[in-house]
Amino acid sequence: MAKAYEFLANGFEDIEALAPVDILRRSGVEVKTVSIGDSIEVESAHGVTVKADMLFADADFADADLLLIPGGMPGAKNIDEHExxxxxxxxxxxAGRLVGAICAGPMVLGHLGLLRDRRATCYPGF
Known part of the structure; x- marks a missing residue:
């Protein structure tokens, strides 16, 4: 079974984080949401509190087929600043494995140089 991890930071965009989890899980992908903060509870940009599956400190991504970064502000910025x-x-x-990002999330990939010489789509401000 394929395995994906999605990073959640305070300020994530609700639909950009939760819809991919829903769709991937319905298609049989094992998805774990990962809070990058000190709390398992993460607050969206619109004040919805979500309980992540795990804390970043407890995660090992060696078995990841996909790492996913949702958009939303300041969520994407918080993820971008997390070493x-x-x-x-x-x-x-x-390792040649998949990384995905939505809306403002590709800024993380851009800052890491992963979009160099690639076509990518993101929110126009990024």
Whole structure:
């Protein structure tokens, strides 16, 4: 079974985080949501509190087929500034495994140089 991890940071965009989890789980992908903060509870940009499956500190992404970064502000900025996430994304990319990002999320990939010489779509401001 394929396995995906989605990073959640305070300020994530509700639909950009929750719809992919729903769709992937319905299609048989094992998805774990990962809070990058100190709390398992993460608050969306619109004030919805979500309980993540795990904390970043407890995660091991060695079995990840996909790492996913939702958009939303300041959620995407919070993810971009998290050194652990940045390191995990680089290891994933270097291993030739999938990394996905939505809306403002591709800024993380851009700052890591992973979009160089690639076509990508993101929110126009990014």
């Amino acid at each position: 652990g996430v940045r390191h995990a994304v680089m290891r994933q990319a270097e």
